[in-house]
Amino acid sequence: MNAAEAINEAEGPDAAYKYINELRERAGMPPYTGMSKEELRERIRNERRIELSFEDHRFFDERRWMLFEKQTPQSEKRLPIYKQIYNLYAARVSGEADNPIYEYVIEPVHSMRTFNSPKNYYFPIPDADVKKAPNMKQNPGWELTEANENTGGEENTETIE
Structure with missing residues:
Protein backbone atom coordinates (compact mmCIF):
# COMPACT_ATOMS: atom_id res chain seq x y z
CA MET A 1 0.00 0.00 0.00
CA ASN A 2 2.88 2.36 0.68
CA ALA A 3 4.22 1.76 -2.84
CA ALA A 4 0.77 2.23 -4.39
CA GLU A 5 0.26 5.50 -2.54
CA ALA A 6 3.72 6.88 -3.36
CA ILE A 7 3.64 5.86 -7.02
CA ASN A 8 0.13 7.24 -7.49
CA GLU A 9 1.30 10.61 -6.14
CA ALA A 10 4.53 10.62 -8.16
CA GLU A 11 3.56 9.01 -11.47
CA GLY A 12 -0.22 8.64 -11.47
CA PRO A 13 -2.67 5.77 -11.24
CA ASP A 14 -1.53 3.73 -14.25
CA ALA A 15 1.77 2.90 -12.55
CA ALA A 16 0.14 2.37 -9.12
CA TYR A 17 -2.54 -0.15 -10.13
CA LYS A 18 -0.02 -3.00 -10.06
CA TYR A 19 0.64 -2.54 -6.34
CA ILE A 20 -2.86 -1.89 -5.04
CA ASN A 21 -4.36 -4.62 -7.20
CA GLU A 22 -1.94 -7.18 -5.72
CA LEU A 23 -3.53 -6.52 -2.35
CA ARG A 24 -7.05 -6.61 -3.76
CA GLU A 25 -6.38 -9.87 -5.61
CA ARG A 26 -5.19 -11.50 -2.38
CA ALA A 27 -8.49 -10.48 -0.75
CA GLY A 28 -10.56 -11.71 -3.71
CA MET A 29 -11.60 -8.17 -4.72
CA PRO A 30 -11.88 -6.91 -8.31
CA PRO A 31 -8.95 -4.81 -9.61
CA TYR A 32 -9.02 -1.04 -9.89
CA THR A 33 -8.84 0.53 -13.35
CA GLY A 34 -9.74 3.77 -15.09
CA MET A 35 -9.48 6.15 -12.13
CA SER A 36 -8.06 9.63 -11.83
CA LYS A 37 -5.19 10.28 -9.44
CA GLU A 38 -7.59 11.81 -6.89
CA GLU A 39 -10.06 8.91 -7.10
CA LEU A 40 -7.30 6.33 -6.63
CA ARG A 41 -5.88 8.36 -3.73
CA GLU A 42 -9.23 8.09 -1.93
CA ARG A 43 -9.47 4.36 -2.65
CA GLN A 71 -12.85 20.44 8.71
CA THR A 72 -14.90 20.96 11.84
CA PRO A 73 -17.07 18.52 13.76
CA GLN A 74 -20.14 20.29 12.30
CA SER A 75 -18.95 20.46 8.69
CA GLU A 76 -18.01 16.80 8.46
CA LYS A 77 -21.42 15.51 9.57
CA ARG A 78 -22.49 15.67 5.92
CA LEU A 79 -19.73 13.15 5.07
CA PRO A 80 -20.10 9.37 5.31
CA ILE A 81 -19.16 8.03 8.76
CA TYR A 82 -15.96 6.40 7.46
CA LYS A 83 -14.65 9.81 6.32
CA GLN A 84 -15.32 11.61 9.59
CA ILE A 85 -12.33 12.22 11.83
CA TYR A 86 -13.60 14.57 14.55
CA ASN A 87 -16.89 12.87 15.40
CA LEU A 88 -16.52 9.51 17.13
CA TYR A 89 -19.15 6.86 16.57
CA ALA A 90 -20.04 3.71 18.47
CA ALA A 91 -21.84 0.62 17.22
CA ARG A 92 -24.94 -0.19 19.24
CA VAL A 93 -25.91 -3.82 18.76
CA SER A 94 -29.44 -5.00 19.52
CA GLY A 95 -31.76 -7.74 18.35
CA GLU A 96 -31.27 -11.47 18.63
CA ALA A 97 -27.97 -13.37 18.32
CA ASP A 98 -28.99 -14.85 14.97
CA ASN A 99 -30.41 -11.53 13.69
CA PRO A 100 -28.35 -8.64 15.14
CA ILE A 101 -29.22 -5.03 14.41
CA TYR A 102 -26.29 -2.59 14.16
CA GLU A 103 -26.86 1.10 14.70
CA TYR A 104 -24.05 3.67 14.50
CA VAL A 105 -24.50 6.50 16.98
CA ILE A 106 -22.36 9.36 18.28
CA GLU A 107 -20.19 7.86 21.02
CA PRO A 108 -21.87 8.93 24.28
CA VAL A 109 -18.82 9.48 26.56
CA HIS A 110 -16.20 11.04 24.28
CA SER A 111 -18.19 12.18 21.28
CA MET A 112 -15.58 14.41 19.67
CA ARG A 113 -11.84 14.69 19.13
CA THR A 114 -9.85 17.87 19.58
CA PHE A 115 -7.13 18.87 17.14
CA ASN A 116 -4.92 21.96 17.28
CA SER A 117 -3.26 22.89 13.99
CA PRO A 118 -0.31 23.03 13.43
CA LYS A 119 0.68 21.74 16.88
CA ASN A 120 -0.85 18.29 16.60
CA TYR A 121 0.83 17.57 13.27
CA TYR A 122 4.17 17.39 15.09
CA PHE A 123 5.66 15.87 18.20
CA PRO A 124 7.61 18.12 20.58
CA ILE A 125 11.38 18.09 20.44
CA PRO A 126 12.72 17.23 23.91
CA ASP A 127 13.61 20.42 25.78
CA ALA A 128 17.12 19.12 26.58
CA ASP A 129 17.80 18.74 22.84
CA VAL A 130 16.57 22.26 22.08
CA LYS A 131 18.85 23.62 24.82
CA LYS A 132 21.85 21.74 23.39
CA ALA A 133 21.31 23.32 19.96
CA PRO A 134 20.09 26.90 20.56
CA ASN A 135 19.57 27.57 16.83
CA MET A 136 17.11 24.67 16.65
CA LYS A 137 13.59 25.87 17.38
CA GLN A 138 10.83 23.89 19.00
CA ASN A 139 8.09 22.56 16.72
CA PRO A 140 5.14 24.97 16.26
CA GLY A 141 2.76 25.00 19.19
CA TRP A 142 5.15 23.21 21.57
CA GLU A 143 7.20 26.27 22.57
CA LEU A 144 7.59 26.73 26.31
CA THR A 145 6.07 29.81 27.92
CA GLU A 146 6.64 31.32 31.33
CA ALA A 147 4.21 32.88 33.80
CA ASN A 148 4.17 36.63 33.73
CA GLU A 149 4.54 37.89 37.30
CA ASN A 150 3.00 41.28 36.48
CA THR A 151 -0.33 39.81 35.34
CA GLY A 152 -0.96 37.57 38.33
CA GLY A 153 0.35 34.33 36.86
CA GLU A 154 -1.27 34.47 33.41
CA GLU A 155 0.82 32.93 30.66
CA ASN A 156 3.09 35.18 28.69
CA THR A 157 2.91 34.61 24.94
CA GLU A 158 6.62 35.27 24.49
CA THR A 159 8.76 32.23 23.78
CA ILE A 160 11.50 31.29 26.24
CA GLU A 161 14.85 31.18 24.54
Whole structure:
Protein backbone atom coordinates (compact mmCIF):
# COMPACT_ATOMS: atom_id res chain seq x y z
CA MET A 1 0.00 0.00 0.00
CA ASN A 2 2.88 2.36 0.68
CA ALA A 3 4.22 1.76 -2.84
CA ALA A 4 0.77 2.23 -4.39
CA GLU A 5 0.26 5.50 -2.54
CA ALA A 6 3.72 6.88 -3.36
CA ILE A 7 3.64 5.86 -7.02
CA ASN A 8 0.13 7.24 -7.49
CA GLU A 9 1.30 10.61 -6.14
CA ALA A 10 4.53 10.62 -8.16
CA GLU A 11 3.56 9.01 -11.47
CA GLY A 12 -0.22 8.64 -11.47
CA PRO A 13 -2.67 5.77 -11.24
CA ASP A 14 -1.53 3.73 -14.25
CA ALA A 15 1.77 2.90 -12.55
CA ALA A 16 0.14 2.37 -9.12
CA TYR A 17 -2.54 -0.15 -10.13
CA LYS A 18 -0.02 -3.00 -10.06
CA TYR A 19 0.64 -2.54 -6.34
CA ILE A 20 -2.86 -1.89 -5.04
CA ASN A 21 -4.36 -4.62 -7.20
CA GLU A 22 -1.94 -7.18 -5.72
CA LEU A 23 -3.53 -6.52 -2.35
CA ARG A 24 -7.05 -6.61 -3.76
CA GLU A 25 -6.38 -9.87 -5.61
CA ARG A 26 -5.19 -11.50 -2.38
CA ALA A 27 -8.49 -10.48 -0.75
CA GLY A 28 -10.56 -11.71 -3.71
CA MET A 29 -11.60 -8.17 -4.72
CA PRO A 30 -11.88 -6.91 -8.31
CA PRO A 31 -8.95 -4.81 -9.61
CA TYR A 32 -9.02 -1.04 -9.89
CA THR A 33 -8.84 0.53 -13.35
CA GLY A 34 -9.74 3.77 -15.09
CA MET A 35 -9.48 6.15 -12.13
CA SER A 36 -8.06 9.63 -11.83
CA LYS A 37 -5.19 10.28 -9.44
CA GLU A 38 -7.59 11.81 -6.89
CA GLU A 39 -10.06 8.91 -7.10
CA LEU A 40 -7.30 6.33 -6.63
CA ARG A 41 -5.88 8.36 -3.73
CA GLU A 42 -9.23 8.09 -1.93
CA ARG A 43 -9.47 4.36 -2.65
CA ILE A 44 -5.93 3.74 -1.38
CA ARG A 45 -6.70 5.70 1.78
CA ASN A 46 -9.78 3.55 2.35
CA GLU A 47 -7.75 0.37 1.71
CA ARG A 48 -5.24 1.52 4.35
CA ARG A 49 -8.08 2.26 6.78
CA ILE A 50 -9.44 -1.26 6.40
CA GLU A 51 -6.28 -3.33 5.88
CA LEU A 52 -4.30 -1.66 8.68
CA SER A 53 -7.09 -1.30 11.22
CA PHE A 54 -5.93 -2.05 14.78
CA GLU A 55 -2.26 -1.64 13.77
CA ASP A 56 -1.81 1.99 14.91
CA HIS A 57 -1.34 3.43 11.41
CA ARG A 58 -4.45 5.62 11.31
CA PHE A 59 -3.06 8.13 13.81
CA PHE A 60 -0.09 8.83 11.54
CA ASP A 61 -2.03 8.62 8.26
CA GLU A 62 -4.53 11.28 9.41
CA ARG A 63 -1.72 13.65 10.18
CA ARG A 64 0.37 12.88 7.12
CA TRP A 65 -2.63 13.49 4.87
CA MET A 66 -3.59 16.60 6.91
CA LEU A 67 -7.21 15.46 7.09
CA PHE A 68 -8.03 17.91 9.88
CA GLU A 69 -7.51 21.00 7.71
CA LYS A 70 -10.68 22.83 6.67
CA GLN A 71 -12.85 20.44 8.71
CA THR A 72 -14.90 20.96 11.84
CA PRO A 73 -17.07 18.52 13.76
CA GLN A 74 -20.14 20.29 12.30
CA SER A 75 -18.95 20.46 8.69
CA GLU A 76 -18.01 16.80 8.46
CA LYS A 77 -21.42 15.51 9.57
CA ARG A 78 -22.49 15.67 5.92
CA LEU A 79 -19.73 13.15 5.07
CA PRO A 80 -20.10 9.37 5.31
CA ILE A 81 -19.16 8.03 8.76
CA TYR A 82 -15.96 6.40 7.46
CA LYS A 83 -14.65 9.81 6.32
CA GLN A 84 -15.32 11.61 9.59
CA ILE A 85 -12.33 12.22 11.83
CA TYR A 86 -13.60 14.57 14.55
CA ASN A 87 -16.89 12.87 15.40
CA LEU A 88 -16.52 9.51 17.13
CA TYR A 89 -19.15 6.86 16.57
CA ALA A 90 -20.04 3.71 18.47
CA ALA A 91 -21.84 0.62 17.22
CA ARG A 92 -24.94 -0.19 19.24
CA VAL A 93 -25.91 -3.82 18.76
CA SER A 94 -29.44 -5.00 19.52
CA GLY A 95 -31.76 -7.74 18.35
CA GLU A 96 -31.27 -11.47 18.63
CA ALA A 97 -27.97 -13.37 18.32
CA ASP A 98 -28.99 -14.85 14.97
CA ASN A 99 -30.41 -11.53 13.69
CA PRO A 100 -28.35 -8.64 15.14
CA ILE A 101 -29.22 -5.03 14.41
CA TYR A 102 -26.29 -2.59 14.16
CA GLU A 103 -26.86 1.10 14.70
CA TYR A 104 -24.05 3.67 14.50
CA VAL A 105 -24.50 6.50 16.98
CA ILE A 106 -22.36 9.36 18.28
CA GLU A 107 -20.19 7.86 21.02
CA PRO A 108 -21.87 8.93 24.28
CA VAL A 109 -18.82 9.48 26.56
CA HIS A 110 -16.20 11.04 24.28
CA SER A 111 -18.19 12.18 21.28
CA MET A 112 -15.58 14.41 19.67
CA ARG A 113 -11.84 14.69 19.13
CA THR A 114 -9.85 17.87 19.58
CA PHE A 115 -7.13 18.87 17.14
CA ASN A 116 -4.92 21.96 17.28
CA SER A 117 -3.26 22.89 13.99
CA PRO A 118 -0.31 23.03 13.43
CA LYS A 119 0.68 21.74 16.88
CA ASN A 120 -0.85 18.29 16.60
CA TYR A 121 0.83 17.57 13.27
CA TYR A 122 4.17 17.39 15.09
CA PHE A 123 5.66 15.87 18.20
CA PRO A 124 7.61 18.12 20.58
CA ILE A 125 11.38 18.09 20.44
CA PRO A 126 12.72 17.23 23.91
CA ASP A 127 13.61 20.42 25.78
CA ALA A 128 17.12 19.12 26.58
CA ASP A 129 17.80 18.74 22.84
CA VAL A 130 16.57 22.26 22.08
CA LYS A 131 18.85 23.62 24.82
CA LYS A 132 21.85 21.74 23.39
CA ALA A 133 21.31 23.32 19.96
CA PRO A 134 20.09 26.90 20.56
CA ASN A 135 19.57 27.57 16.83
CA MET A 136 17.11 24.67 16.65
CA LYS A 137 13.59 25.87 17.38
CA GLN A 138 10.83 23.89 19.00
CA ASN A 139 8.09 22.56 16.72
CA PRO A 140 5.14 24.97 16.26
CA GLY A 141 2.76 25.00 19.19
CA TRP A 142 5.15 23.21 21.57
CA GLU A 143 7.20 26.27 22.57
CA LEU A 144 7.59 26.73 26.31
CA THR A 145 6.07 29.81 27.92
CA GLU A 146 6.64 31.32 31.33
CA ALA A 147 4.21 32.88 33.80
CA ASN A 148 4.17 36.63 33.73
CA GLU A 149 4.54 37.89 37.30
CA ASN A 150 3.00 41.28 36.48
CA THR A 151 -0.33 39.81 35.34
CA GLY A 152 -0.96 37.57 38.33
CA GLY A 153 0.35 34.33 36.86
CA GLU A 154 -1.27 34.47 33.41
CA GLU A 155 0.82 32.93 30.66
CA ASN A 156 3.09 35.18 28.69
CA THR A 157 2.91 34.61 24.94
CA GLU A 158 6.62 35.27 24.49
CA THR A 159 8.76 32.23 23.78
CA ILE A 160 11.50 31.29 26.24
CA GLU A 161 14.85 31.18 24.54
